[in-house]
Amino acid sequence: MADGYLLSEGDRQRLQKLIDDHGMTRIQHVAQDAVLGAPEVYIAKVQSTPGSIPALTEAGEGESYAHPGYAPCDIYQILPGVESANWDLTPISKLSFPVFNLSTSEITDDWILVIRSKSGHWIASTSSTAGFDRITGLTTAAVTGGNFYIDNVKVIKGANPLDDPDSTTETIPATNTMSWTAEIAKEARLEWNETEQRWECYQIDGCAGGA
Numbered sequence: 001m002a003d004g005y006l007l008s009e010g011d012r013q014r015l016q017k018l019i020d021d022h023g024m025t026r027i028q029h030v031a032q033d034a035v036l037g038a039p040e041v042y043i044a045k046v047q048s049t050p051g052s053i054p055a056l057t058e059a060g061e062g063e064s065y066a067h068p069g070y071a072p073c074d075i076y077q078i079l080p081g082v083e084s085a086n087w088d089l090t091p092i093s094k095l096s097f098p099v100f101n102l103s104t105s106e107i108t109d110d111w112i113l114v115i116r117s118k119s120g121h122w123i124a125s126t127s128s129t130a131g132f133d134r135i136t137g138l139t140t141a142a143v144t145g146g147n148f149y150i151d152n153v154k155v156i157k158g159a160n161p162l163d164d165p166d167s168t169t170e171t172i173p174a175t176n177t178m179s180w181t182a183e184i185a186k187e188a189r190l191e192w193n194e195t196e197q198r199w200e201c202y203q204i205d206g207c208a209g210g211a
Helices: 009-034
Strands: 041-046 069-080 087-091 097-101 111-116 122-125 132-139 148-158 172-174 187-193 198-204
Touching: 041 122, 069 111, 132 198, 148 187, 172 187, 172 198
Parallel strands: 097 122
Antiparallel strands: 041 069, 041 111, 069 087, 069 097, 111 122, 132 148, 132 187, 148 172, 187 198
16 A cells, blocks of 8 residues: 655645635635624625625526626624724624625715625615614595605604604605505504615505505
């Protein structure tokens, strides 16, 4: 039985590359796994090169799938300050991660909100509506089955959509997907549809849905 094998310099370099590649892949997987149980929404800084996140491109002729744009970003979270009483943007890892852009517009902001998907991918939040959920308010006019407005807005759950959170006259447009009909000053409950980027009415007091 042979005591060992003699490797050429070329063989040695190829083996070293395999070892290095495996080690880096494992480090990246460990870093990614380390944050999978953490909160869903983070902050990302787009790296200076390329400096932006390309837009999504729709599926071309003969293709079945669209292609999200992506770019390497550093991921941060907000933690109490270490060197002062201020809050710090603290990186979650020394590694960068690809952040995907699902909008049809290029993202050119330096700092953005990102959402970690269940599969561990980082998705750029291109809307200032992140965090909206459910609100209630009073109809500003009689509702006849079409879209309408509400005022006296109160938050049931999630972020406040008003420019002035204390305002009773600022209005929010409601999409009437259920064709509700109602009198003026009836309480309506709205739910945010993130996909359609709109508030949808799911209930008005004392009313039944139409078509």
